[in-house]
Amino acid sequence: MSAPDTNVKKQSRRHWPAITAITLALVFAFGLVIWWVVRESVDPEPVATPGEAPVPEATQTTPPGALPDAAPQPDPVSPVSPQTGQ
Numbered sequence: 001m002s003a004p005d006t007n008v009k010k011q012s013r014r015h016w017p018a019i020t021a022i023t024l025a026l027v028f029a030f031g032l033v034i035w036w037v038v039r040e041s042v043d044p045e046p047v048a049t050p051g052e053a054p055v056p057e058a059t060q061t062t063p064p065g066a067l068p069d070a071a072p073q074p075d076p077v078s079p080v081s082p083q084t085g086q
Contacts, residue, residue: 012019
């Protein structure tokens with residue numbers, strides 16, 4: 001079932017805002033895809049070789065067996081005899 005009297009010029013005059021919006025949306029989407037592809041191909045992520053792997057921050061600043069400066073030091077506690085409570 002189609003329209004018995006189709007006038008394409010009249011329909012294009014009536015629907016120009018929708019046709020323009022669809023065209024602009026397609027151009028914008030195409031531009032985003034092109035921008036994304038160019039951005040991904042220009043700035044590839046650097047690949048670290050096994051000898052150049054970054055060292056974790058904790059092993060660089062704290063020597064083995066030492067407490068970090070930010071950790072609070074516990075107060076010395078005198079031993080208490082469990083039987084007398086003193």
